[in-house]
Amino acid sequence: VLPPSDMITEASFYLFSATKNRFYFRNVKILIPPTWKANNYEKPKQESYDKADVIVAAPYWKHGDDPYTLQYGECGKMGKYIHFTPTFLLNDKLIAVYGSRGRVFVHEWAHLRWGVFDEYDSDRPFYITGQNQVEVTRCSSNLTGIYVCEKKSCTEGNCVINQLTGLFIEGCAFIHERNQTAAASIMYMQSLSSVAEFCDESNHNREALNMQNRMCDYRSTWEVIMNSMDFKNNPPLNTTNLIPPPTFSLLQKRDRVVCLVLDVSNSKNGTNWINQLHQAAELYLLQIVEENSYVGIVTFSHSGEIKTQLRQIVSDDIRTQLASFLPTAPTSEGTNVCAGLQLAFEVIRKHDGNIYGSEIILVTDGEDSAIKKCFSDVINSGSVIHTIVRGQSAAKEIEQFSKETGGLNFFVSDRLKSNDLVDAFCGILSGSGDTFNQSIQIESTGESTKGYKQFRRTVTIDSTVGRDTFFVVTWQTTEPPKITLLDPHGKNYTSENFSIDTIFHVARLQIPGIAEAGKWTCTLTNTHLSPQVLTITVTSRAANSTIPAITVKAHMNRDTNYYPSPMVVYAQVSQGLSPILGANVTAIIEPENGDPIILELFDNGAGSDVVQNDGVYSKYLFSFPGNGKYNLKVQAQASKIIKLHAAVPWSHALYIPGYVENGTIQMNGPRPSVTSNDDIQIKVGGFSRTISGGYFTVSEVPMGPDTDVFPPCKITDLSAKTEDDKVILSWTAPGNDLDQGQAKQYIIKMSESFLDLRDAFDNATSVNTSSLIPQPAGAKESFQFNPEDMTVENGTIIYIAVRAIDNASLISELSNVAQAALFLPPRESLPNTPPNDNNPNNGVNITIVVLIATGSVVVLCIIVSGTMRILRKKNGKRGTAMTA
Numbered sequence: 052v053l054p055p056s057d058m059i060t061e062a063s064f065y066l067f068s069a070t071k072n073r074f075y076f077r078n079v080k081i082l083i084p085p086t087w088k089a090n091n092y093e094k095p096k097q098e099s100y101d102k103a104d105v106i107v108a109a110p111y112w113k114h115g116d117d118p119y120t121l122q123y124g125e126c127g128k129m130g131k132y133i134h135f136t137p138t139f140l141l142n143d144k145l146i147a148v149y150g151s152r153g154r155v156f157v158h159e160w161a162h163l164r165w166g167v168f169d170e171y172d173s174d175r176p177f178y179i180t181g182q183n184q185v186e187v188t189r190c191s192s193n194l195t196g197i198y199v200c201e202k203k204s205c206t207e208g209n210c211v212i213n214q215l216t217g218l219f220i221e222g223c224a225f226i227h228e229r230n231q232t233a234a235a236s237i238m239y240m241q242s243l244s245s246v247a248e249f250c251d252e253s254n255h256n257r258e259a260l261n262m263q264n265r266m267c268d269y270r271s272t273w274e275v276i277m278n279s280m281d282f283k284n285n286p287p288l289n290t291t292n293l294i295p296p297p298t299f300s301l302l303q304k305r306d307r308v309v310c311l312v313l314d315v316s317n318s319k320n321g322t323n324w325i326n327q328l329h330q331a332a333e334l335y336l337l338q339i340v341e342e343n344s345y346v347g348i349v350t351f352s353h354s355g356e357i358k359t360q361l362r363q364i365v366s367d368d369i370r371t372q373l374a375s376f377l378p379t380a381p382t383s384e385g386t387n388v389c390a391g392l393q394l395a396f397e398v399i400r401k402h403d404g405n406i407y408g409s410e411i412i413l414v415t416d417g418e419d420s421a422i423k424k425c426f427s428d429v430i431n432s433g434s435v436i437h438t439i440v441r442g443q444s445a446a447k448e449i450e451q452f453s454k455e456t457g458g459l460n461f462f463v464s465d466r467l468k469s470n471d472l473v474d475a476f477c478g479i480l481s482g483s484g485d486t487f488n489q490s491i492q493i494e495s496t497g498e499s500t501k502g503y504k505q506f507r508r509t510v511t512i513d514s515t516v517g518r519d520t521f522f523v524v525t526w527q528t529t530e531p532p533k534i535t536l537l538d539p540h541g542k543n544y545t546s547e548n549f550s551i552d553t554i555f556h557v558a559r560l561q562i563p564g565i566a567e568a569g570k571w572t573c574t575l576t577n578t579h580l581s582p583q584v585l586t587i588t589v590t591s592r593a594a595n596s597t598i599p600a601i602t603v604k605a606h607m608n609r610d611t612n613y614y615p616s617p618m619v620v621y622a623q624v625s626q627g628l629s630p631i632l633g634a635n636v637t638a639i640i641e642p643e644n645g646d647p648i649i650l651e652l653f654d655n656g657a658g659s660d661v662v663q664n665d666g667v668y669s670k671y672l673f674s675f676p677g678n679g680k681y682n683l684k685v686q687a688q689a690s691k692i693i694k695l696h697a698a699v700p701w702s703h704a705l706y707i708p709g710y711v712e713n714g715t716i717q718m719n720g721p722r723p724s725v726t727s728n729d730d731i732q733i734k735v736g737g738f739s740r741t742i743s744g745g746y747f748t749v750s751e752v753p754m755g756p757d758t759d760v761f762p763p764c765k766i767t768d769l770s771a772k773t774e775d776d777k778v779i780l781s782w783t784a785p786g787n788d789l790d791q792g793q794a795k796q797y798i799i800k801m802s803e804s805f806l807d808l809r810d811a812f813d814n815a816t817s818v819n820t821s822s823l824i825p826q827p828a829g830a831k832e833s834f835q836f837n838p839e840d841m842t843v844e845n846g847t848i849i850y851i852a853v854r855a856i857d858n859a860s861l862i863s864e865l866s867n868v869a870q871a872a873l874f875l876p877p878r879e880s881l882p883n884t885p886p887n888d889n890n891p892n893n894g895v896n897i898t899i900v901v902l903i904a905t906g907s908v909v910v911l912c913i914i915v916s917g918t919m920r921i922l923r924k925k926n927g928k929r930g931t932a933m934t935a
Contacts, residue, residue, distance in 0.1 A: 061153025097457030099482025119703030120162035150242020168262035314415035353385030389425035407433035417445025462746035497586035539569025599627030605744030630666020657783035658790025683744035762861035786828030
């Protein structure tokens with residue numbers, strides 16, 4: 052029995068109780084790595100490593116064995132995946148530290164599925180209440196325990212108040228009683244035996260300095276969960292019977308089976324389309340599709356034709372042979388998508404008798420009204436359909452093919468200088484988790500170049516890639532451009548070194564061995580008088596099987612958008628599971644018609660970016676030139692040494708230092724030391740990456756001039772400190788429109804009541820901001836004031852919040868709340884004794900001036916599909932996937 056099966060079985064019963072008899076795990080699919088010995092495991096269909104809900108793999112270095120969830124959306128939005136390490140699953144000693152594995156799983160599942168956040172804060176474990184007490188950052192506040200000093204910094208072993216902060220000095224920890232009566236909360240300490248619920252309105256601690264309050268406007272986790280789509284129209288089950296335990300299936304990805312299904316109909320600009328199709332499909336066969344894959348080719352117009360049966364890619368010769376079967380010219384009029392797909396199924400069946408788990412890459416303009424005839428058969432075939440659609444007139448069923456079967460979908464515009472088709476093929480990779488053999492797109496760019504002028508690009512090959520590195524050049528005229536390629540050491544490659552195809556206008560150079568790390572400069576000279584479009588594409592693979600390559604993944608927060616709802620562009624830059632910081636990340640959004648939209652993405656924890664320094668870069672997108680499809684491409688690069696990770700508040704299970712049991716403190720071992728940020732760097736001298744993020748559709752964009760409907764974005768990082776009698780605030784500047792531009796002014800209010808400030812901001816006492824001029828979005832703001840308009844006495848606590856106003860007088864949402872407390876500074880210590888029964892909140896009275904802001908080698912791959920009862924209804928159909 053695999054350890055995850057015990058964990059998920061326990062989690063299922065715990066989840067059912069925690070959700071008040073609503074949800075449990077029904078089916079669990081465990082995806083075994085393809086590198087493991089075959090053992091008659093089932094064949095996966097849509098389940099793949101890159102779609103997994105749970106990954107079990109070597110530790111992400113900063114968190115060690117802490118279970119965590121990659122969660123970078125706003126409150127209530129699903130996370131990306133849960134990460135468990137093999138040590139966490141196999142070492143029973145960690146149960147004392149994190150609690151039972153099943154309970155930890157439910158804690159992380161709530162992060163992943165319902166977008167709630169932790170109710171503790173490892174960096175700010177204490178805060179000051181409105182009653183002038185030091186409190187533990189927790190929910191509910193009814194959980195009891197004692198204060199213990201763990202480090203030598205504590206005087207005589209006692210927790211001492213720091214006169215500068217008003218909080219305990221470093222080293223003080225709150226040790227919980229093992230036997231509690233409080234039932235909440237799972238998002239704080241699910242390890243306690245009494246904890247069986249999420250905090251709700253009745254016991255939520257709104258003063259606590261945690262991510263749940265800051266990100267979810269001080270709502271309880273249960274309020275957020277109940278507002279999710281899962282809970283709509285799904286009342287509790289009226290049953291006294293025990294729910295059934297989950298069933299488990301073991302799956303293993305075998306050799307990849309792919310069939311290209313290519314539209315060669317003689318429609319719109321057919322000859323040029325065939326050239327582009329040949330260029331992109333050839334690049335896919337020669338450079339992208341993984342070794343040992345089986346590949347076949349089918350073409351179609353009014354009817355279909357099998358160009359070649361499946362061939363296994365075991366050599367470069369096989370790749371070249373497959374490329375020789377690609378179409379060379381358009382055929383007849385008419386588009387019969389069903390004919391092409393049915394022949395592809397025939398080709399695939401000849402391999403092992405079934406279609407299940409195979410992949411089809413369908414490339415078409417999609418102008419076929421007869422697709423409905425085969426739609427059901429295709430959806431139920433068991434094959435994953437990736438679609439690349441050209442033009443604006445594709446049948447809606449084409450897009451549904453990929454959505455219903457778990458495939459990718461891409462849109463290709465008619466722009467001559469677009470490299471969309473190449474980018475789409477480069478983005479269709481195996482989901483097996485074998486990243487060593489996956490192709491990585493380093494560069495993809497094109498430009499209309501005037502006669503006898505040059506088009507030059509410099510790309511950086513970093514030390515994590517370099518194997519099977521290709522430089523590919525395309526052009527339009529009969530004669531190729533003059534090509535010069537300079538490597539980092541000054542070695543010069545010219546057109547004579549490239550393999551040139553004058554028929555399909557492609558020149559290709561494969562760098563032998565491992566390409567030198569550093570800057571490579573490619574210069575193309577147009578040898579014709581008239582302008583033409585020249586393109587450069589560079590691909591490579593990981594240089595070392597034990598060192599993950601730097602990768603970039605890009606996507607929008609939704610596939611379909613209705614104006615004026617803003618969208619968010621996301622780009623995740625990482626090396627294995629470790630984030631890459633300090634990169635320059637740019638999103639290029641191309642509409643069907645009109646100029647591209649260029650956005651610089653940031654990882655600064657402001658605006659659309661929820662978590663600073665997590666390697667996920669983002670930006671709001673809210674301005675659209677018109678209705679229709681939009682392509683997303685992301686370019687990431689850096690020119691210097693990139694550091695791995697600073698402290699990342701990813702949603703993770705709390706490391707528990709110990710418990711109090713029967714009046715005796717029982718401490719766990721110290722948390723294993725983790726390598727510091729200064730010790731780990733990727734010494735690559737920079738890197739370059741380009742990736743397609745697919746396409747999205749926008750509707751209801753009004754005609755005529757834009758009307759300003761977007762206020763400045765919410766400020767989420769307001770913080771404060773005191774110097775003498777002044778309050779000093781700092782935050783990241785929002786924009787005029789969300790996180791772009793420059794706001795017109797700020798409104799700062801203060802109050803002695805947290806609730807009054809939050810719920811009646813306009814009635815609170817104003818702070819004079821006449822001297823405060825907003826800076827451009829993303830800049831760091833700092834402002835100080837003397838709270839002279841408020842009667843400040845010993846023990847007064849001031850709550851502060853900010854709103855921004857734009858040029859159209861639109862006002863942002865209320866910021867997170869910062870807290871300032873003014874006291875006289877005594878020296879006071881707290882003895883190492885259990886809490887007084889007369890003080891149920893276990894707080895410590897303080898009198899001091901304080902200010903606080905509230906507010907890779909894969910080991911195993913597991914997939915949980917159809918896990919929750921709600922998933923049977925196909926709403927939010929992300930499969931519960933566990934990848935170990």
